[in-house]
Amino acid sequence: MTTAQNHYDAIVVGSGISGGWAAKELTEKGLKVLLLERGRNIEHIKDYTNAMKEAWDYPHRDRPTEQMKQDYPVLKRDYPLNESTFGMWANEKDSPYTEKKRFDWYRGYHMGGRSLLWGRQSYRFNERDFTANLEEGVAVDWPIRYADLAPWYDYVERFAGISGNRDGLDVLPDGQYLPAFELNIVEKDVAARIKKAFGGSRQLICGRTANITQPKPEQNRVNCQYRAKCWLGCPFGAYFSTQSSTLPVAMKTGNLTVRPFSIVTQVLYDKDKKRARGVEVLDSETNQTVEFTSKIIFLNASAFNSTWILMNSATDVWEGGLGSSSNALGRNVMDHHLGVGAYGEVEGYLDKYHFGRRPTGFYVPRFRNWGGDKRDYLRGFGYQGSASRENWRRDVAELAIGADLKAALTEPGHWTIGMGGFGEMLPHHDNRIFLDPKVKDKWGLPVLAMDVEMKANELRMRKDMMQDAVEFFEAAGVKNVHGYNGDYAPGMGIHEMGTARMGRDPKTSVLNANNQVWDAPNVFVTDGACMTSASCVNPSLTYMALTARAANFAVEALKKGEL
Amino acid sequence: MERRDLLKMIAAATGLAFVGGEAWAAGVKTTSASKALFGAGDIMLLDEIAETILPRTETPGAKDAACGAQMAVMVQDCYDAKQQALFVAGLAALQASCKQQYQRDFLQLTAAERTALLTQLDKDASARNAAIASNDSTNVSNRKGDASIEPHYFTLLKQLSIFVFFTSKVGATEVLRYVAVPGRYDGAMPYKKGDKAWAT
Numbered sequence: 001m002t003t004a005q006n007h008y009d010a011i012v013v014g015s016g017i018s019g020g021w022a023a024k025e026l027t028e029k030g031l032k033v034l035l036l037e038r039g040r041n042i043e044h045i046k047d048y049t050n051a052m053k054e055a056w057d058y059p060h061r062d063r064p065t066e067q068m069k070q071d072y073p074v075l076k077r078d079y080p081l082n083e084s085t086f087g088m089w090a091n092e093k094d095s096p097y098t099e100k101k102r103f104d105w106y107r108g109y110h111m112g113g114r115s116l117l118w119g120r121q122s123y124r125f126n127e128r129d130f131t132a133n134l135e136e137g138v139a140v141d142w143p144i145r146y147a148d149l150a151p152w153y154d155y156v157e158r159f160a161g162i163s164g165n166r167d168g169l170d171v172l173p174d175g176q177y178l179p180a181f182e183l184n185i186v187e188k189d190v191a192a193r194i195k196k197a198f199g200g201s202r203q204l205i206c207g208r209t210a211n212i213t214q215p216k217p218e219q220n221r222v223n224c225q226y227r228a229k230c231w232l233g234c235p236f237g238a239y240f241s242t243q244s245s246t247l248p249v250a251m252k253t254g255n256l257t258v259r260p261f262s263i264v265t266q267v268l269y270d271k272d273k274k275r276a277r278g279v280e281v282l283d284s285e286t287n288q289t290v291e292f293t294s295k296i297i298f299l300n301a302s303a304f305n306s307t308w309i310l311m312n313s314a315t316d317v318w319e320g321g322l323g324s325s326s327n328a329l330g331r332n333v334m335d336h337h338l339g340v341g342a343y344g345e346v347e348g349y350l351d352k353y354h355f356g357r358r359p360t361g362f363y364v365p366r367f368r369n370w371g372g373d374k375r376d377y378l379r380g381f382g383y384q385g386s387a388s389r390e391n392w393r394r395d396v397a398e399l400a401i402g403a404d405l406k407a408a409l410t411e412p413g414h415w416t417i418g419m420g421g422f423g424e425m426l427p428h429h430d431n432r433i434f435l436d437p438k439v440k441d442k443w444g445l446p447v448l449a450m451d452v453e454m455k456a457n458e459l460r461m462r463k464d465m466m467q468d469a470v471e472f473f474e475a476a477g478v479k480n481v482h483g484y485n486g487d488y489a490p491g492m493g494i495h496e497m498g499t500a501r502m503g504r505d506p507k508t509s510v511l512n513a514n515n516q517v518w519d520a521p522n523v524f525v526t527d528g529a530c531m532t533s534a535s536c537v538n539p540s541l542t543y544m545a546l547t548a549r550a551a552n553f554a555v556e557a558l559k560k561g562e563l
Numbered sequence: 564m565e566r567r568d569l570l571k572m573i574a575a576a577t578g579l580a581f582v583g584g585e586a587w588a589a590g591v592k593t594t595s596a597s598k599a600l601f602g603a604g605d606i607m608l609l610d611e612i613a614e615t616i617l618p619r620t621e622t623p624g625a626k627d628a629a630c631g632a633q634m635a636v637m638v639q640d641c642y643d644a645k646q647q648a649l650f651v652a653g654l655a656a657l658q659a660s661c662k663q664q665y666q667r668d669f670l671q672l673t674a675a676e677r678t679a680l681l682t683q684l685d686k687d688a689s690a691r692n693a694a695i696a697s698n699d700s701t702n703v704s705n706r707k708g709d710a711s712i713e714p715h716y717f718t719l720l721k722q723l724s725i726f727v728f729f730t731s732k733v734g735a736t737e738v739l740r741y742v743a744v745p746g747r748y749d750g751a752m753p754y755k756k757g758d759k760a761w762a763t
Contacts (some may be wrong), residue, residue, distance in 0.1 A: 052743070054763065055730040062632070062730075065640040169736045182748030226745040353754035356745035357763070391760050392739070400685040401616045401721070402678055409725065410622070410738055412760040 008034040010554075011279055011294040013264045013309065016113025018244030018527040018543040019300030020250075025551035026298070031558075034292055035250075036262040036281060038057075038301075039090075039110035044243035048233030050084050058083040075199050077104055078492055080117075085231055088117060094442040103450035104491035105304070111260060112242040113302065115495070117231050120210040120239050120359065121384065122152050122162045123537035124173045133533050135450045136378055137331060139427040140503045142532045143513035146173070152545035160240040160544065161216055163360075164208030172205075172365040172537070179213045180206045181224075186346050186387040186415050187450035188477045197475035202367045207360035207384065210240035210541075220244055226356030239359065261285045265445060267297060267322055269314035269521055275563075276313075276322075276523045282443055296522045296554050297563055300547070303528030304433055307499040308448055310510070310517070311435055323500055323510040323517050330434050332427035332501055333452045334534040336493035340462050341383060342469035344481035345420030347406070353389060353412060358544050361386030364419060366474070368464060368537055369434070377460040378426065381536045383469060385419025417478055421465035424536040427498055431490075451483070452490040495539055497528035515550040526550045601635040602650060609634045609652065611670055611725040615677045622738045625724060628731035634723045646719070653716020657684070681717070688715035735762035 009031035012022045013111050023035045038146075055061045064081040075081040080089055090107035097105060104390075108114040127146040134141040144447075157176040166174040183191065183206050191204040211224045221237035223242055230239050237244035250256045263282045268291065270277045278293030299306040307330055311321035323329045364383035369375050386405040390413030399405040404445040436449040473481045490496075503509020506518035511530050526547040528539060535542075557563045585645045610631030617625040627629075627745075638650050657680075661669045665676055672680065694714045728734045739762035 054732070054735065054741075054743075056732040056735065060637060060641055061727065063637070064642050066643055067640070072663070168762050181746055187750070226748050230661070351751045351754055353758070354748070354761075355742075355751050355752045356748035358748055389760070393726065394750075397689060400682050402682075403620050405616055406617045406620060406622075406624075406738075410759055411757065412754070 006278075006290070006292045008028040008032050008292065008294045010034070010296045010298065011292055012298045012300060013038065013279065014038075014113060014300035014302060014305070014527065015111050015242050015247070015258070016108065016300065016527070017115040017118065017240075017242065018547045019113070019298070020115060020246035021547040022298040022524075022526065022551055023250040023256055024246040025548050026171050026555065027250040027274050028255040029551070029555040030255065030257050031555065032252075032330055033250070034294065035256060035258045036264055036279070036292075037111050037113075037258065037260045038261065038263045038284060039108075039269065041258070041260045042116070042233070042243065044237070045233070045235050048235055051229065051232045051235050053080070053084065053232075066208070074104055075106065078106075078108055085117065094464065095447070096439060097447050098436040098449035099441055100449050101453050102489045103452055104489050105450070106491070106494045106498070107302065107305075108434050111258075112247075115241040116233055116243065118241075118496075118540060119538065121207050121439075121538040122157070122160070122164075122210045122228065122541040123363075123382075125152070125537065125542055126171055126173055129533065129535040129537075130352060132379065133427075134413055138378065139429075139535070140505070140508050140532060142505045143502050143509075144345075147547050148513075148551065149542070150480070152549040153541065156482055156541065156548055160210050160245060160541075161212035161221070162208055162210055162541070163213045164481065165206055167365075169203065169205075171367070171370050172363075175208070176415045177208065181209065181211070181213065181360050182206070183355055183362055184387060185352050186349055186417065187362050189349075190346070190387065190417060190473075193476040194472065198367075201371065202472065204362050204366065207363045209360035211238050211359040217319075219248065221245070224359055226358060228357035228359055230359055236523060237557050241357070259432075262290075263443065264301065264309055265289075265312060265355065267299075267309060267313040267520070269317065269322060269520060271314075271317055274520065276520045279309075282445070286442065287443065295558060296524065298547075298551070298554075299523065299525045299529070300527045302521045303445055303496050303499055303531075304448055306525050306527055306529040307433065310500060311447070312519075318519070319338070322520055322523070323465040325519055326503075326506060326508060326510050328501055328503070328508055328510050329408060331429050331432045332432040332498040333433060333490070333496065334427055334498045334531065335449075335452075335490050336422040336426045336455060336490050336495045336534065336538075337425055337458050337462065337490075338420055338422050339486040340423075340465045340469075340484065340485040341385070341418065341420035342456050342473055342481055343416060344473045344478040346415040346417055347476055349415050355395055358386075362419070368461075368468070373462075377457045377459070377462065377464075379424040379461070379536065381421045381423035381461060381465050383419040383472075385417065387415055387417035389413055389415050416487075417473065419469055419472075419541070420535055421462075422493065423458060423461050425490075426455065427501070427533055428455055431455075431498075433499055440476040450491075454488075454490065472502050482509070489505050495534070497531040497534060497539060499528035500525050501532045502530050503532060511558070514553045515546060524550050524554060567720040600639050600647060605654065606631040606635050608626050608658075608669060608721075612657075612678065612681065612720055613728065615674070615681050616721055616724045619676075623733050626734040627689050628728050628729070630724055630727045633727045633731070634720075637723055638729065649713060649716055650719050653719065656716060657720075660684070679700065684715075688717040688721070691715040692718060729762065 015037040062083045069459045088554040090109040130142045164177040165180040224238040261284045267276045281290045310323045313322040318324045366378040366380035392409040431452040435446045464487045490525040501511040502511040515524045613625035614628035740759045741762040
């Protein structure tokens with residue numbers, strides 16, 4: 001039922017961080033674009049229904065109920081299950097998946113995807129992040145280098161609005177920043193002591209975050225108001241999301257059509273032309289199947305779902321789906337492993353407190369296996385943390401009940417400081433996702449099975465991640481320091497990536513240097529699926545840069561008639 | 564600090580992670596949602612227990628914040644069956660202690676008697692929780708407690724009272740300090756003893 005109305009220059013599948021960028025770039029360059037989103041629409045500001053609520057406005061003070069825990073057996077494993085973001089995560093009954101090994105998959109099936117819910121920490125990969133695989137003989141080499149991406153980092157940072165300092169560190173390249181948020185007095189002091197204790201080889205810097213510290217009137221965005229309620233949708237548009245940033249620009253071009261409730265079930269593949277001709281969409285409301293055709297397709301459905309679409313495409317040519325000729329499709333799942341770090345008490349500063357709630361804390365860039373350092377594992381980790389005075393949730397064991405207890409809890413307690421590590425996970429062929437042959441979702445579609453585990457390199461790294469955090473704080477004079485190495489399962493980082501990696505050889509990679517599927521060059525994958533390695537820094541900024549770069553390439557290639 | 568780590572470190576003033584958050588009784592089935600656990604009398608009792616833990620002083624107390632009704636809602640909807648059973652049995656045990664010591668209901672005790680009774684229960688609970696904590700490693704993620712040991716019921720009452728009070732509008736805005744839209748940040752704001760803590 002392909003008609004003139006069903007044809008576009010480009011189709012973008014998914015409206016999260018990378019899909020929003022694809023839509024923006026392609027429409028700005030004059031293409032007629034169809035943006036497909038599998039979930040419901042969420043309108044900027046108007047639909048941020050909880051944005052101004054506080055704990056007392058929720059029936060259970062923002063705590064999950066037993067019913068919610070029953071309905072969301074995966075989500076309940078970590079912090080995302082609460083009343084304030086309820087409904088912003090994929091329905092686990094409608095969209096199940098199989099855990100051959102435990103995998104925590106946190107999905108945002110709605111307009112904007114996880115761009116509304118993300119942590120917003122925005123760091124560039126460094127030069128060695130792109131060469132380490134080659135140098136160490138791990139997996140395959142990235143087909144691009146830092147220099148290829150640097151101008152695109154500049155480009156996306158300027159548009160998205162990243163606040164940070166230019167710290168001049170090789171391990172964490174500087175970008176195009178708005179003024180940074182501020183460390184508090186205790187963090188500043190600890191930073192100074194760390195500099196002294198480690199002779200500059202370890203740093204505590206202000207987090208770089210996609211919250212704006214100056215208004216962006218051209219995007220109708222107001223600077224951060226220090227409410228720290230970002231994940232509820234910001235009525236000021238102070239953090240980067242599809243809704244606040246990329247979508248309005250794309251809409252303004254007049255070239256964008258948005259279709260919610262559209263589950264893309266496969267890329268339609270033309271065997272003779274060796275090109276995709278469009279996508280098949282299942283309307284999640286009506287259960288009707290619709291075809292849309294286009295010259296190019298961008299898959300931005302989130303790492304695993306972009307791969308899921310490829311696995312379900314062109315199966316008459318390749319049993320394992322489009323891109324499976326590489327034997328890399330679904331392979332090399334990565335995440336950032338976390339839940340390990342330290343915390344302690346900072347003496348003094350009892351005449352100081354804070355005003356306002358920052359949307360970021362501090363960052364400790366990677367220092368392991370960097371410079372002259374050499375460990376018994378590959379790669380490294382960074383830390384994210386903050387210092388603050390304790391509140392009423394603290395333990396005041398010496399005070400039983402009554403007026404004294406109440407008075408004590410009404411005042412802030414001591415200053416404490418804590419930080420948690422984010423460790424790089426190596427790509428491993430055996431860490432994979434695949435289509436479960438038995439289980440189907442609400443719409444009768446096959447679901448993914450997860451078979452991912454932590455390997456020896458990650459487990460060795462975690463020992464350092466705890467010990468180094470303890471050492472770090474003790475060197476800064478923090479008292480009563482406790483390390484922790486808690487429960488982490490793959491996926492908990494909500495940085496799942498890999499499964500359709502970029503590479504130099506179609507026999508070992510799904511995508512080329514421009515994010516084109518080797519077996520269908522008019523199909524681009526620019527979300528987390530494309531990652532060849534993970535670095536230890538938060539990945540979303542890199543997805544933005546890769547998407548803008550690939551979109552630019554695609555339009556140039558279209559103009560030259562090469563696609 | 565990252566949110567997920569912060570949540571794990573919340574000890575809720577009782578030396579034990581928040582019951583009804585992560586499960587010390589994971590996997591236990593919930594009771595039927597339709598079965599109401601508490602009546603008006605129970606809510607009055609919960610109000611008075613909470614008021615004894617967090618009394619009205621120069622600022623509002625637990626009853627001003629309607630803590631009893633909200634505690635009942637939390638136990639009804641956010642506790643699993645095992646936790647609910649512990650809580651309900653705990654209220655009965657508390658009344659039994661009253662009868663034994665004072666030959667009266669809790670509601671009929673003087674403020675001083677209530678305080679004396681709950682102070683003793685708090686001591687018992689602290690001893691129990693210390694035993695749970697000593698079964699832990701130093702691993703913070705285990706601060707939720709040893710799943711095999713039931714906490715003392717008074718811990719649940721105290722945790723819920725504190726949580727419900729300070730997350731109430733009265734507690735947050737009239738007992739603590741609250742600013743909805745700060746608009747700026749000061750990481751070295753002057754503070755003097757007695758100034759209130761921020762609610763959020």
